[in-house]
Amino acid sequence: MLEVMKCHLCGKLAMIVRDGGKRTICCDQLMEKLVEKNKEVHVPVIKGEGNHIKVVIPGVADPMRSDHYIEWIEVFDGPYLQVKGFEPGDAPQAEFTVSSPQVKVRTYCEEHGLCSNRPSKR
Ligand SMILES: [Fe+2]
Incomplete structure (x- = not known):
C-alpha cells in the first residue's frame, strides 16, 4: 500500500511508491x-452498487471551508488507483467507476489525518 509521509516543519506530504529501506x-x-485511521470523523462512506460508486466523506461542511477541508480521496481498486483532489468550496464527495464496490478508500484532511474504510496494518 502506498505510504503517506508528512514533514511537520514545512507541511510537505509525500506518497511513497516504493520503499527503498532508507x-x-x-x-x-x-x-x-x-497511520490510516478508521475511527476518525472522516471514514469514507461508499454509496452505490456495481461499477459506479459515490464516496462521501462525513464530518466536514458541505461546501467545505478553507479552515477544514478534505484534500483528496483515493480509491484503490485492484492494481488501479484513482485520486480526486479537492479545494475549499467543493463538496466532500466524488464519483468513481470501479470494478467492484468492494474497494479500499482513503482520504486526508490536515486536522484529522489519513482515514480509510479498510486501514492497513502498521
Ligand atoms: Fe478533518
Whole structure:
C-alpha cells in the first residue's frame, strides 16, 4: 500500500511508491509515516452498487471551508488507483467507476489525518 509521509516543519506530504529501506528526510528531520485511521470523523462512506460508486466523506461542511477541508480521496481498486483532489468550496464527495464496490478508500484532511474504510496494518 502506498505510504503517506508528512514533514511537520514545512507541511510537505509525500506518497511513497516504493520503499527503498532508507529514512525519508525533509527539513533535516525524519518525516512521519501517517497511520490510516478508521475511527476518525472522516471514514469514507461508499454509496452505490456495481461499477459506479459515490464516496462521501462525513464530518466536514458541505461546501467545505478553507479552515477544514478534505484534500483528496483515493480509491484503490485492484492494481488501479484513482485520486480526486479537492479545494475549499467543493463538496466532500466524488464519483468513481470501479470494478467492484468492494474497494479500499482513503482520504486526508490536515486536522484529522489519513482515514480509510479498510486501514492497513502498521
Ligand atoms: Fe478533518
